Amino acid sequence: MPNSDGMYLSDTPLTDMEIFIGLTSWRSSTGAVLGSESGNLFISWNNAALDCYASCGAVLKRTGIYSNPDLMQEAFGTLGVVAAASAPPGSPYIVRPQPGPSSISGTSDPLGIQNIPPMPSSRMPTRVGAQSGPIAKGIKINSVDVLHTNFAAQTNVQFGLKSIQFLGDNAAGNQQAPVVTDLIAYGNNGLSLIATPPGDGSKWNKKNIVVATPSFIILPDTEVVARFTSTPTGSNAFQFQGIVLHCSYNFC
Numbered sequence: 001m002p003n004s005d006g007m008y009l010s011d012t013p014l015t016d017m018e019i020f021i022g023l024t025s026w027r028s029s030t031g032a033v034l035g036s037e038s039g040n041l042f043i044s045w046n047n048a049a050l051d052c053y054a055s056c057g058a059v060l061k062r063t064g065i066y067s068n069p070d071l072m073q074e075a076f077g078t079l080g081v082v083a084a085a086s087a088p089p090g091s092p093y094i095v096r097p098q099p100g101p102s103s104i105s106g107t108s109d110p111l112g113i114q115n116i117p118p119m120p121s122s123r124m125p126t127r128v129g130a131q132s133g134p135i136a137k138g139i140k141i142n143s144v145d146v147l148h149t150n151f152a153a154q155t156n157v158q159f160g161l162k163s164i165q166f167l168g169d170n171a172a173g174n175q176q177a178p179v180v181t182d183l184i185a186y187g188n189n190g191l192s193l194i195a196t197p198p199g200d201g202s203k204w205n206k207k208n209i210v211v212a213t214p215s216f217i218i219l220p221d222t223e224v225v226a227r228f229t230s231t232p233t234g235s236n237a238f239q240f241q242g243i244v245l246h247c248s249y250n251f252c
Helices: 080-085
Strands: 014-022 026-028 043-046 050-055 138-150 154-165 179-187 205-210 222-232 238-250
Touching: 050 238, 138 154, 138 222, 154 238, 222 238
Parallel strands: none
Antiparallel strands: 014 238, 026 050, 043 238, 050 222, 138 205, 138 238, 154 179, 154 222
16 A cells, blocks of 8 residues: 555554663673573672673664655645755655655644554644654663672662763764763662672562653664672672663654
8 A cells, every 4th residue: 555645653652661681791891791600590690899881782772754755745834845846856856745744844744643542642733733853763761670689788789871872073074972871870779788688699689770861762873881880798799680671662
């Protein structure tokens, strides 16, 4: 069936995605890969101290797309035909006006109905007007479970999660520093410091840490990195298994 009826996008994300970043995805600050066999059929880490990082490669991103004649054949707004007419000679865009919403001003969908209900009242076009840009897609991290167990009291246990966007050259042709954003500021964040009863590694702490201001990760060239550190009071005094990301997602 041709797409002349329009392209409809899911407006409301689902909230039931879990991404397990197990220990084989982590490296210590010295570059060593973590992981050792455990009698409880999981991989864990025992050490006198640990400072490790993981790149959350399973966080799939979408940067959002505007409408174009290949996706929608309607022409909304007053500037679509003018914009299409400025296309290079021989381009099919000359005879196919620009639909909306697009990056071209004046091409917003007047009905704003390119979404699939249900949708929150704050996004209903009958209340807030037509859609003016691409709907946020991909993944939004809402909270993180940190999995560890303490054989003995810990001096310090800390966790942090951040996004790092790598930028291209600026207008002057100079390289730019990455933009680093804390999703969960590095710190204790309520992680347990006391021995986990009965203190033999048979039971684990699962601490959920909430992302204070969750948002879809849509910026191009963005990596999500987690950090976990633990400083025990003695040798082999804790185990670390990894983290679980609880996410909202919207890919369609």
